[in-house]
Amino acid sequence: MTHPTETLTHSVEQFLYREARLLDERALEEWLTLFTPDGIYFMPMFGSSDPVREPSVLFDTAGTRAQRVYQLLHTPHYAQIPASRTLHQVTNIEVWQNADETVAAYAVTVVHEVRPGDPGQVSIGQVRTIEGRARYDLVRASDSWLIAKKTVELLTHDLPVRNLSFIF
Amino acid sequence: MNVTDFVVDNGTDFWISPRVYTDQELYRREMEQVFRTSWVYVAHESELTKPGDYLTTHVGEEPVIVSRDDTGKINVLVNACRHRAAVVCREERGNSKAFRCPYHGWAYRNNGDLIGVAQRVGAYLDGALRNVDGLLRAAKVESYRGLIFCTFDPQAPTLIEHLGTVRRYVDLWADMSPEPEGRLLPPHRFEYGGNWKMQAENGADGYHPAVLHQSAFETLDHFGVRSRALSNEMLKVGKVRGFKEGHAILEGGPVARLNPKLLASYQRALRERHDEERVQQILLRRHIFIFPNVYLMDGNIRTILPRSVDRTEVRSYFMELRGVDPAINEERLSDLQRRLGTTGFIGPDDLETFAAVQTGSRSRSLRWMVMSRGLGREEDLGDGELMALPSDETPQRAIYREWARRVLAYPSDRSL
Numbered sequence A: 001m002t003h004p005t006e007t008l009t010h011s012v013e014q015f016l017y018r019e020a021r022l023l024d025e026r027a028l029e030e031w032l033t034l035f036t037p038d039g040i041y042f043m044p045m046f047g048s049s050d051p052v053r054e055p056s057v058l059f060d061t062a063g064t065r066a067q068r069v070y071q072l073l074h075t076p077h078y079a080q081i082p083a084s085r086t087l088h089q090v091t092n093i094e095v096w097q098n099a100d101e102t103v104a105a106y107a108v109t110v111v112h113e114v115r116p117g118d119p120g121q122v123s124i125g126q127v128r129t130i131e132g133r134a135r136y137d138l139v140r141a142s143d144s145w146l147i148a149k150k151t152v153e154l155l156t157h158d159l160p161v162r163n164l165s166f167i168f
Numbered sequence B: 001m002n003v004t005d006f007v008v009d010n011g012t013d014f015w016i017s018p019r020v021y022t023d024q025e026l027y028r029r030e031m032e033q034v035f036r037t038s039w040v041y042v043a044h045e046s047e048l049t050k051p052g053d054y055l056t057t058h059v060g061e062e063p064v065i066v067s068r069d070d071t072g073k074i075n076v077l078v079n080a081c082r083h084r085a086a087v088v089c090r091e092e093r094g095n096s097k098a099f100r101c102p103y104h105g106w107a108y109r110n111n112g113d114l115i116g117v118a119q120r121v122g123a124y125l126d127g128a129l130r131n132v133d134g135l136l137r138a139a140k141v142e143s144y145r146g147l148i149f150c151t152f153d154p155q156a157p158t159l160i161e162h163l164g165t166v167r168r169y170v171d172l173w174a175d176m177s178p179e180p181e182g183r184l185l186p187p188h189r190f191e192y193g194g195n196w197k198m199q200a201e202n203g204a205d206g207y208h209p210a211v212l213h214q215s216a217f218e219t220l221d222h223f224g225v226r227s228r229a230l231s232n233e234m235l236k237v238g239k240v241r242g243f244k245e246g247h248a249i250l251e252g253g254p255v256a257r258l259n260p261k262l263l264a265s266y267q268r269a270l271r272e273r274h275d276e277e278r279v280q281q282i283l284l285r286r287h288i289f290i291f292p293n294v295y296l297m298d299g300n301i302r303t304i305l306p307r308s309v310d311r312t313e314v315r316s317y318f319m320e321l322r323g324v325d326p327a328i329n330e331e332r333l334s335d336l337q338r339r340l341g342t343t344g345f346i347g348p349d350d351l352e353t354f355a356a357v358q359t360g361s362r363s364r365s366l367r368w369m370v371m372s373r374g375l376g377r378e379e380d381l382g383d384g385e386l387m388a389l390p391s392d393e394t395p396q397r398a399i400y401r402e403w404a405r406r407v408l409a410y411p412s413d414r415s416l
């Protein structure tokens, strides 16, 4: 792995910011297009977990990712009524270029989340902060990037969490 | 506090006051009269395989260490130093011969015995520490089919008596693993802003899925996964059961949503050990609630940990079957995780509902919740087991009758 040029770093950063914005705007169908066809979204319960044999916080292939987005956008998903309002903050970005032109990017992601409504109701109107360390394995796609694998280890990966029914 | 303030059970109606979710005094009684005197599930033997293995958890709000000592025996020790109450173990899991208190250094063996008091010589009068021989411990610890339970009541009946007739269903559940016993993997963990009894009621509630989980069914149906059909099938052939000890069952539908090839291989593994009738019984999907804090489900063990009157932790441990093609466990895990995992299509909807119930329970106007569904069409199977249709509230009534007996001295003869 080598240090990338400034232009490369810049373009990866812009890509990650764009992903964050799509999630915040709930443009989830567009978000799906950021992945390669066999792209994986993995949130391990422990860093070294085997997603096939051990439990994970989330393990989505293209198929389950599309189901998740469909449930969020097109069905009465009670845990998302009202829907979470989010701010995905991406920081500490570090980009490494592999010999084969693919890129590994590390980032710290902090999501500020609130479900709008009457704060007198339990679980409504309280801003929560959920944070994790992300690793993106990216491949070139014409003028931008595609996600081959997004791995997020939550700070609370093995601890109890409340409602995680929005996309981190 | 009077039982009639919280329970109406008059033959026609069964009502529970929403204050059972909010009242601090009831919660305090539950910690004493349910979580100390009942048998309470604490761990699975597969979590403590080697001498010295331990885990820390809670029995109600009692902090405990569950440890396998050097002789292989399981101990449930109070995780509070006999000196000045510091927890002696802060790790959640590990292996150790001893627990040394971080504060002043009193040390205990993994069976709870006191090893020593730091700088003891000359510091205490003769006989001063005569009652301090080790960590306090549960009055009784017993295992059944790998499930470890304890009670702090020396007068409690045996675990077998507490299980009563639900035991035969626990056997069917444990027999899902062709080679005994299944192995638990680290849990999905949730927290919700509601009372612990909501989760107890919900796991055997066959009335809600068609409505609350419509979203998940619509999604999976849209992608060609047969889910609503399975759920409807459960409602058609399913049953609920309530037991006089407060246990409850929701059952029906096929046990594992395996593809036909894996299902055939799984059935072969079961047939090597059981006759056909029993195999069919094992393959029926069940949610078995063992009062007061554990569900044995088709893929997992779900435990309930009260944190305060309006805050609860839930843990869902995948149970890996032994003696089967590894692909069977992989498919079961992926199915369970997709449904009931932290980011599952079904589980978060249940937990969010509990938050909604907690908010509604603050109403001063709403005196009663109605749990009368199916009264009059229950079948009495004897030995305190009632059976009814899957959308009936027989499980919830069983849970609250036992709860009321323990917390509000509800007379036993009114039970069934």
Ligand code: FES
Pocket: B081, B082, B083, B084, B085, B086, B101, B102, B103, B104, B105, B106
């Ligand atoms: S509190 Fe444990 S040694 Fe003092």
Ligand SMILES: [Fe+2]
Pocket: B202, B208, B209, B212, B213, B346, B350
């Ligand atoms: Fe449910």
